[in-house]
Amino acid sequence: AQSVAQPEDQVNVAEGNPLTVKCTYSVSGNPYLFWYVQYPNRGLQFLLKYITGDNLVKGSYGFEAEFNKSQTSFHLKKPSALVSDSALYFCAVRDSGGYQKVTFGIGTKLQVIP
Amino acid sequence: GAVVSQHPSWVICKSGTSVKIECRSLDFQATTMFWYRQFPKQSLMLMATSNEGSKATYEQGVEKDKFLINHASLTLSTLTVTSAHPEDSSFYICSARDEAVSNQPQHFGDGTRLSIL
Numbered sequence: 492a493q494s495v496a497q498p499e500d501q502v503n504v505a506e507g508n509p510l511t512v513k514c515t516y517s518v519s520g521n522p523y524l525f526w527y528v529q530y531p532n533r534g535l536q537f538l539l540k541y542i543t544g545d546n547l548v549k550g551s552y553g554f555e556a557e558f559n560k561s562q563t564s565f566h567l568k569k570p571s572a573l574v575s576d577s578a579l580y581f582c583a584v585r586d587s588g589g590y591q592k593v594t595f596g597i598g599t600k601l602q603v604i605p
Numbered sequence: 606g607a608v609v610s611q612h613p614s615w616v617i618c619k620s621g622t623s624v625k626i627e628c629r630s631l632d633f634q635a636t637t638m639f640w641y642r643q644f645p646k647q648s649l650m651l652m653a654t655s656n657e658g659s660k661a662t663y664e665q666g667v668e669k670d671k672f673l674i675n676h677a678s679l680t681l682s683t684l685t686v687t688s689a690h691p692e693d694s695s696f697y698i699c700s701a702r703d704e705a706v707s708n709q710p711q712h713f714g715d716g717t718r719l720s721i722l
Contacts, residue, residue: 525710534611534698534713535649542708581648593711597648 493518495584497596504572505604512567512599514582524565525583525593526556535581541565542587552576572603608632609701611714619722620691626684626717628699635701638682639711640674643696655682689721 494517504510516522523542527535539550546558556567567580582596608631616624628638637656641649653669655661655676663669671693673685682701686693696718700711 523708527713532696532716532718534609534715535700537607537710537712540708540710592651592654595648 493584493586493594495582495594495596497580497582497599499599500597501600501602503602503604506574507571510567510569510572510576510601510603512580512582512601514565514567514596515563516565516582516584517563518584518586520586520588522565523585523587524556524558525585526550526554526565526567527581527583527595529579529581529598538567538580572601574603574605577601577603607709607712609635609699609712609714611699611717613717614715615718615720617720617722618689621688622721624686624689624719626686626697626699626719628682628684628701628714630680630701630703630712633701633703634679634705635682636679636704637702638676639700639702640672640682640684641698641700643698643716649698652684686719689719691721694719694721 496515525540526538529535538554539548541548541558549555554569579598581598583593585593610629612627640652643649651664652667653661653663655674657676657679661674676682696716698716700713702711
């Protein structure tokens with residue numbers, strides 16, 4: 492069975508500082524990994540994905556994530572946080588072998604403090 | 606690209622009413638659509654997966670007679686909450702994926718806030 496862990500319920504960061512939102516995963520095969528962002532009363536917006544290739548993936552709105560196979564992690568990062576980045580962030584994983592459903596983490600609330 | 610439109614965004618209705626929620630992929634063909642339910646401060650709970658032209662696959666514990674799903678075309682799936690009761694109040698979100706294109710992420714609608722009085 493596949494799973495995703497987002498160990499932090501909430502992350503607080505000052506505006507202009509770098510931010511990291513943590514994610515670790517477990518799959519039996521090779522992982523497809525995703526990050527989504529959700530604003531209040533909205534659906535999820537796709538930020539970025541890792542399928543194969545470079546471990547550092549760049550996505551929307553200046554976000555990037557680093558795939559680390561040995562640590563089974565896929566942490567989301569941004570060099571300089573904006574107040575408008577405050578939202579709920581979901582990490583998701585899907586096993587690359589055959590048809591598999593996507594499993595979402597429980598979400599991490601990011602609060603950027605002005 | 607990859608826009609998913611979900612309608613309505615907000616529904617308030619009386620107990621016993623049936624409510625239909627539509628999910629449309631606007632600029633791609635969604636061979637697979639997913640329906641989720643999200644409780645406050647919780648992650649998404651997958652309710653069912655629907656493939657165009659076939660019956661939906663429901664997750665364990667989801668009543669298929671309660672939550673009717675129809676995926677009649679490659680751009681439209683509907684979720685009907687039949688005889689809704691207050692405990693069905695929740696935020697329902699659909700997503701779509703084009704399985705014909707490999708490694709595509711799911712794209713989400715903006716959700717429907719359902720409130721049953």
